[in-house]
Amino acid sequence: MFSLEGITNTVHEWLNNHFSPTLALLTEFVLVGVAAIALFALLGLGLVWMERKVAAVMQIRLGPNRVGPKGIFQTTADTLKLIMKEGLTPDGADKFLFNLAPYIVMIVAMLILAPIAFAKNFQIWDINIGVLYLSAVSSLSVIGVLMAGWASNNKYSLLGAMRSGAQIVSYELSAGLSVISIVVMTGSLSINDIILSQQNGWWIFKGHIPAFISFVIFIIAVTAETNRAPFDLAEAESELTAGFHTEYSGMKFALFFLAEYINIFIVCAIGATLFFGGWMPLHIGHWEGFNHVMDYIPSSIWFFGKTIGLIFLIMWFRWTFPRLRIDQLLNLEWKYLLPISMFNLILMTIVAIMGWHF
Amino acid sequence: MVEEIGTNTEGDLIINVGPQHPATHGVLHLVLTLSGETIKKVEPHLGYIHRSIEKMCESLSYRQFIYVTSRMDYLSSHINNHACALTVEKAMQIEVPQRAQYIRVIMDELTRIASHELWWGAMAMDLGAFTPFFHAFRERETITDIMEKTCGARLTMNYMVPGGVMVDLHPDFQKDVKSFIQLYKSKFEEYNELVTGNIIFQNRMKGIGILSKEDAISYGCSGPVARASGVHCDIRKLYPYEIYSQLEFDEILDTAGDSFARYMVRLKEMQQSIRIVEQLIDNIPEGEFQAKTKAVLKLPKGEFYQRVETARGELGVYIVSEGGTTPYRIKFRSPGFSNLSALEHMVKGLKIGDLVAAMGTLDLVIPDIDR
Amino acid sequence: MIAMTNEELKIKLTEFLPTITFEEGGEWLNVFVTPRELRSFVQKIRTSEDVLFDYLFCLTCVDWKTHFNIVYHFSSTTYRHNFVLKVKIDRANPEIETVSDIWRTAEMLEREVYDLFGVKFLNHPDLRRLIMPDDWQGWPLRKDYEDAINMIKL
Structure with missing residues (x-):
């Protein structure tokens, strides 16, 4: 049976047998770094292609279909074009911050990748406060966005960045509270523990209605946090041309673009981990036969399958909903989502204390 | 500056x-x-993009100037041509054959549907929903195909000439139009499901850009913009031209005056246009499609004004003639110009996001404003 | 709410201002008013319950080489009758009172006429070039306008 754990163990043993432990550890660091960057590139290309195809299906057209089979190399071609384009910096811009901003956004996206479990025992960093780390680091990306908007010396960019700042900071709360409601059920902040606690069923099924409510709130909040439609006010093109990245071109623009898709992947991975058991296969009660068949599917497939399912959901939002207005967006958070998620957290705590969940 | x-x-x-x-x-x-x-x-x-069409027309003959007007409001070019042809006919007292009148009205109404389709898609796109645009173009494409078969053009038709229409209908015309009506009716529910019923969309549109009845009149608004504020202003009903007085259709009125009302008025107007086309398509009389006219048209001395209802509102053609072969002065009263003047009043105190929601429902076509 | 015929309108409008003159021909009643009496006359036709011309649907200017005619097309949304108001003004020094405080649509329409004919509308809130660039010389729709670069003689 294919498993990523096997590969990592083989590599680990081989390195330790041939080199000194220090060198082996250093080589592993490099390998992890290379693997993470490779994953980034692949995810970026794959998700952009997927978005185009999803959009095409919803809009009764074909989508990219010229470069490679089904157009899968279209995004590669686009990236090549973007790399070769001149990266313009406006005259009045704060050059240092302007050039720094896309890298901050990208680095933050990379950092969040660390505690995510891609498969069984396949995790970059099994940190015992994984969930806390995730919410802490994910809110850093707003700094990059604000930096980009401010340094561009462009009024559209500034408005977009301010919108984005208000939006990300507000929706952070709801996302955090819905994550905490799962932590309450599990009793642990470690990603690995959370996944293991879902061995006999995923939290979305085990946690009754409160878990479902927090899943809905989570999806809404992370859609807003990643600046995706219907919450894409930071780059609302019919209002602010392109919002905070109006002045960016070439590869710097591509980094923002890529970071958006990486962020989508990450939040969906978190959603899949918390509510759908991460790499944990679907187990139903005492159906031993069924459970065995499910176990046979590699855990990485389970993880990526669930994540891509959630990504599709978020793409579906984008291609069907119109955009909210800035005050409606903030009202939705502060007047509806936040009170509901607070109440939901209490409900969840009661469920956890009384042991009403399965 | x-x-x-x-x-x-x-x-x-x-x-x-x-x-x-x-x-x-x-x-x-x-x-x-x-x-x-x-x-x-x-x-x-x-x-x-001001091309000074009014000045250009002063040196063009009464047959030529009609073609320039296709470029004003390019989304309802049939109706622009129609207005000009009507003005010339009115001045020269040309009797237009029944067949031509039927063809003209059918073409006008198809143009109106096509224009509203495009507006509907663009409106949704302004609010950040991309998909409706493609759905709108699916139906609009069918209309432009029908137009292309008969007129040879897809956007600037130049089909109406003084005395009738330029060429007879394509043999497939009736069949195509009927299949379009079938398609349209089967797809119309989709519009409401995709956009109208959406809660975000309704929140964005309701109570935004309110234009009271008094203001709509004072700002000279016309067409769906004024009708959404409760002003009776459908020229087809009030001052009927061609065969509109014999047709059954409703003038869509709303009293809310907000963006949502304007949206609903346009959506319902499309259905009324379908109703008109349905009444006519099977009854196009046989006969001449063009009245016999002289090669060189000379209008009598005087002033002539003709108003028609385009997709955007009231279009007026004002010709001052000195009796020659070219107009002495032409003024086009464009609906978009007056509707635009109400924009500031509508959006003052609202957010930037509301600007696009309000401006979208005005259905501005810039060549129509600039001329 | 019955629309008045042209004859009835003629009588009614003469009541408002006895000095008006009429021009025959055309579908609608053509009324001439002197520039000085324009303001008091239009205020009456806007407010009078009998005619209630509340809809100004066209405002333009015609250059007759010796003078300008400012042409107003009025309609009533209550009674549905229409009439045309014309004001003859001096061509060398074209000045006329604005009506933009009575019909808001006139604000933009008068700016357009100012831009293309150079007619000054007195007391207009914001009389600037609307279509042409701010530094443009000349008034394009006048009959004697010459532009060697942009105009082609047929």
Whole structure:
């Protein structure tokens, strides 16, 4: 049976047998770094292609279909074009911050990748406060966005960045509270523990209605946090041309673009981990036969399958909903989502204390 | 012009929406004065595609000037041509054959549907929903195909001439139109499911850009914009031309006067246009499609004014003739120009996001405003 | 709410201002008013319950080489009758009172006429070039306008 754990163990043993432990550890660091960057590139290309195809299906057209089979190399071609384009910096811009901003956004996206479990025992960093780390680091990306908007010396960019700042900071709360409601059920902040606690069923099924409510709130909040439609006010093109990245071109623009898709992947991975058991296969009660068949599917497939399912959901939002207005967006958070998620957290705590969940 | 670069003395932000901007669908230039996100002032700057059609027409003959008018409001070019042809016919007292009148009305109504389709898609796109645009174009494409078969053009038709229409209908015309009506009826529910019923869409549109009945009249608004505020202003009903007086259709009125009302009026108007086409398509009389006219048209001395209902509102053609072969002065009363003048009144005190929601429902076509 | 015929309108409008003159021909009643009496006359036709011309649907200018005619097309949304108001003004020094405070649509329409004919509308709130660039010389729709670069003689 294919498993990523096997590969990592083989590599680990081989390195330790041939080199000194220090060198082996250093080589592993490099390998992890290379693997993470490779994953980034692949995810970026794959998700952009997927978005185009999803959009095409919803809009009764074909989508990219010229470069490679089904157009899968279209995004590669686009990236090549973007790399070769001149990266313009406006005259009045704060050059240092302007050039720094896309890298901050990208680095933050990379950092969040660390505690995510891609498969069984396949995790970059099994940190015992994984969930806390995730919410802490994910809110850093707003700094990059604000930096980009401010340094561009462009009024559209500034408005977009301010919108984005208000939006990300507000929706952070709801996302955090819905994550905490799962932590309450599990009793642990470690990603690995959370996944293991879902061995006999995923939290979305085990946690009754409160878990479902927090899943809905989570999806809404992370859609807003990643600046995706219907919450894409930071780059609302019919209002602010392109919002905070109006002045960016070439590869710097591509980094923002890529970071958006990486962020989508990450939040969906978190959603899949918390509510759908991460790499944990679907187990139903005492159906031993069924459970065995499910176990046979590699855990990485389970993880990526669930994540891509959630990504599709978020793409579906984008291609069907119109955009909210800035005050409606903030009202939705502060007047509806936040009170509901607070109440939901209490409900969840009661469920956890009384042991009403399965 | 200097103050447009930065901020004004009160510390308000001044931003340019346009001339190149995704929300303006063309080269409209609005200078917004913002306090935070709140709009304090909207100032339209026109003229980016002003071709001075009125001046051009002064040196064109009465047969030629009709073709220039296709380029005014390019989304309802049939109706522009129709207005001009009607003015010339009225001045020269040309009797238009029944067949031509039927063809003209059918073409007008198909144009109106096509124009509203495009508006519907663009409107949704202004609000950030991309998909409706493609769905709207699916139906609009069928209409442009029908037009292409008969007129040979897809956008600037130049089909109406003084005395009738330029050529007879394509043999497939009736069949195509009927299959279009079938298609349209089967797809119309989709429009409501995709956009109208959406809660975000309704929240964005309801209570936004309110134009009271008095203001709509004072600002000279016409067409769906004025009808959404409760003004009876459908020229087809009030001052019927061609065979409109014999047709059964409703003038869609709403009293709310907000963006949602304007949206609903246009959506319902499409169905009324379908109703008109259905009444006519099977009954096109046989006969001449064009009245016999002289090769060189000479209008009698005098002044002639003809108003028609385009997809955007009331189009007026005002010809001052000195008795020659070219007009002495021509004025086109364009619906978009007056509707645009109401924009500032509608959006003052609202957010930037509301600007696109309100401006979208005005259905501005910039060549129509600039001429 | 019955629309008045042209004859009835003629009588009614003469009541408002006895000095008006009429021009025969055309579908609608053509009324001439002197520039000085324009303001008081239009205020009456806007407010009078009998005619209630609340809809100004066309405002333009015709250059007759010796003088300008400012042409107003009025309609009533209550009674549905229409009439045309014409004001003859001096061509060398074209000045006329604005009506933009009575019909808001006139604000933009008068700016357009100012831009293309150079007619000054007195007391207009914001009389600037609307279509042409701010530094443009000349008034394009006048009959004697010459532009060697942009105009082609047929």
